[in-house]
Amino acid sequence: MTTAVRLAVVGNPANRRVAFFRDAVRAAGLPEARVVPWLDVLRGDTAFRPGETVRLDSPGEDPDVDRLLRGTDDPTRVEGTARWYRAFTAATAELAVTVDAAGAVLLDAPADLAVLFDKRLAHARLREAGVPVPDSPTSGPAAPPVRGWDDVRSLMTDAGLRRVFVKLAHGSSASGVLAVETDGAGRVHATTSVERAADGRLFNSLRVRRYTAESAVAAVVDALAPDGLHIERWLPKAAQDGRAADLRVVVVDGRATHAVVRTSRSPMTNLHLGGARGSLDAARSAVETAGARWSDALDVCERAAAAFPGTHCVGVDLLPAAGWRRFAVVEVNAFGDLLPGLTGLPGSGAEGMDTYATQVASLLRTPSTTGTSTR
Structure with a gap:
């Protein structure tokens, strides 16, 4: 690719994600990136x-x-x-046809996106690729459906799981996620940001709450179930400064380039739910002190990204197990690059660049054929 390249971004024009990408394109000395609004895409006017x-x-x-x-x-x-999910995947599939017919190149393959936005399918693809993931009784297209709380209870019992995450199959940003645990007496507790109104409607909240009555947990799960649910073993996380810790690792064109530690006093480390950035240096030191290698942690993320070869950039949520010796991938995010101000890892080739500048630099180095092979 030469400096004559012309870029277009499908996004919401007023969103900061689009602004960050356009800033990176401008800083690279390229022509202004053209914005194609999602509203136009969804209305078929693109x-x-x-x-x-x-x-x-x-x-x-x-x-x-x-x-x-x-x-x-x-x-x-x-x-x-x-x-x-149905509307988004239909829109991206149609978009790919339009892009191809115009003689343009799409960086994000709709076939990959359809898997990335279904946690059951994504879990199965990662598992089949040999990427370490938490055990799950709902992995893959042949898994039993989860029609409500009774099914969750049954699947937990059959799999011998006392602590699980129950997630919306097509959710994001911890929306609809419950950390469910049962004690020795069979009592059920759940930690979640889901708020259930008196009329049964569910709302996202910025406050993480704890439901201690099984009937309350069942009511939330039963309301979520029609949208599809995924269940995973709740693995004990490593700790940093007394808080649960995990990592978001951005992989661009196959290489881990950026990483941030997220810590929380709750099972969810999302920053908008009270999580905080931790120390990457301390995490790396903990890994090496435990006898593991930091490069192995990054390798797990790169292997996870390689399971989605038609996608130029992903954000991998990496869970270090207690003790910092082992790792599992709990999510791969198609739009996981929003880490403002974070510069690249040493030795990654992205030193001094944020995630958006890194993606632009990658496109300048490599012909843009990423998303065309798996439409």
Whole structure:
């Protein structure tokens, strides 16, 4: 690719993700990246230009886009992710046809996106690729359906699991996630950011809460189940400064380039739920003190990204087990690069660059054929 490359980004024009990417394109001395609004894509009013390289960004954080995808006027509602998934995957598949017909190149393969946004399918693909993942009774297309709390209870019992994460199959940002545990007496507790209203509707909250009555847990799970659920073993996380810790590792064009430690006093480390950035140097030291190698942790992330070869950039959520010796991948995020101000890892080739500048630099080095092979 030469400096004559022309980039387009499908995104929400007012969103900071789009602004960060356009800033990176401008800083690289390239022509201004053209913005193609998700609203236009979803309404079927989209055109691309011959020779353009097209990047997809998140359709989130826009109420009009959310209304078209999920069919709700309230962005805080949890329900509607199955409809979101159907609309999003249909739109990206049609988008790929339009991009190809125009003689442009799409960086993100719709076939990969359809797997990445279904946790059951993503778990199975990672497992089949030999990537360490938590045990799951709902992995893959042949897994039994989860129709409600009774099914969750049964699957936990059959698999010998006393602590699990119950997740929306098509959820993101910890929406609809419950950390469920049973004690020796069979009592059930769940930690979640889901708030259940008196009329049964579910809302995302910035406050993590704990349900201690099984009937309350069952009511939430039963309301989530129509959108599809995924269950995973709740693995004990490593700790940093007395807080549970995991890592978000960004992989660009097959190489781990950025990493951030996230810590929390709750099972969910998401920063918007009270999580905080931890020390990457301390994490690396803990790994090496435990007798493991930091390079092995990054290798796990690169192997996870390699399971989605049609996607140029992913964010891998890496869980270091207690003791920092072993690692498992709990999520691979198609739009996991929003880490403002974070520069690249030493030796990654992205030193001094943020995640967006790194992606632009990668496109300048490598012909943009990433997303075309698995449409």
